[in-house]
Amino acid sequence: DSGVTQTPKHLITATGQRVTLRCSPRSGDLSVYWYQQSLDQGLQFLIQYYNGEERAKGNILERFSAQQFPDLHSELNLSSLELGDSALYFCASSVAGYNSPLHFGNGTRLTVT
Amino acid sequence: AQKITQTQPGMFVQEKEAVTLDCTYDTSDQSYGLFWYKQPSSGEMIFLIYQGSYDEQNATEGRYSLNFQKARKSANLVISASQLGDSAMYFCAMREHGNQFYFGTGTSLTVIP
Numbered sequence: 001d002s003g004v005t006q007t008p009k010h011l012i013t014a015t016g017q018r019v020t021l022r023c024s025p026r027s028g029d030l031s032v033y034w035y036q037q038s039l040d041q042g043l044q045f046l047i048q049y050y051n052g053e054e055r056a057k058g059n060i061l062e063r064f065s066a067q068q069f070p071d072l073h074s075e076l077n078l079s080s081l082e083l084g085d086s087a088l089y090f091c092a093s094s095v096a097g098y099n100s101p102l103h104f105g106n107g108t109r110l111t112v113t
Numbered sequence: 114a115q116k117i118t119q120t121q122p123g124m125f126v127q128e129k130e131a132v133t134l135d136c137t138y139d140t141s142d143q144s145y146g147l148f149w150y151k152q153p154s155s156g157e158m159i160f161l162i163y164q165g166s167y168d169e170q171n172a173t174e175g176r177y178s179l180n181f182q183k184a185r186k187s188a189n190l191v192i193s194a195s196q197l198g199d200s201a202m203y204f205c206a207m208r209e210h211g212n213q214f215y216f217g218t219g220t221s222l223t224v225i226p
Contacts (some may be wrong), residue, residue: 043204062123088156092158096212099146101160102158102214104160105159107156107157
């Protein structure tokens with residue numbers, strides 16, 4: 001158990017809809033990262049937050065947004081969903097420092113129909 | 114240039130044999146960390162092993178070892194005595210001093226009974 005909690009595990013929704021994915025980081029971790037993994041693809045970095053502030057942005061679409069709250073949990077909002085947004089979305093958390101690993105949640109599997 | 118390169122999309126190994134998964138990296142930082150993750154078919158991302166740029170000894174964690182060759186910028190994962198449960202996708206990653214993580218495209222390992 002990595003200590004990172006993601007909800008929900010599975011989400012099925014229709015095109016054009018909006019969903020919110022939730023993440024609680026490991027206790028003590030200030031950084032939260034979001035990744036997208038499409039079928040048989042690698043990990044695409046979306047966005048990173050550190051202690052409530054956006055720290056780095058990757059290939060995140062304008063239809064997607066995220067935030068990290070004062071209690072350090074984070075939410076990823078996906079809107080105007082398209083079929084191509086179907087993927088496994090991971091949240092991961094870490095402490096600062098180049099020698100600290102990312103600890104991943106179990107992911108949210110999003111299916112857009 | 115790619116920060117992390119994994120040149121083996123797929124690998125096969127006989128059960129109980131050892132296997133090496135290749136990873137090369139590109140950085141101009143002096144301080145960085147190298148990580149390997151395992152992603153079984155169930156989807157979760159499992160942290161396996163870490164090597165720091167200043168570590169002179171190769172990291173080991175049970176049947177996993179990291180063959181770190183700094184001058185060649187390579188960080189190969191060696192799995193000894195392969196087991197059927199080792200069949201999975203394996204990702205190499207690097208974290209630089211600026212705290213961004215970079216992932217390779219992964220190697221799919223299949224252990225043959």
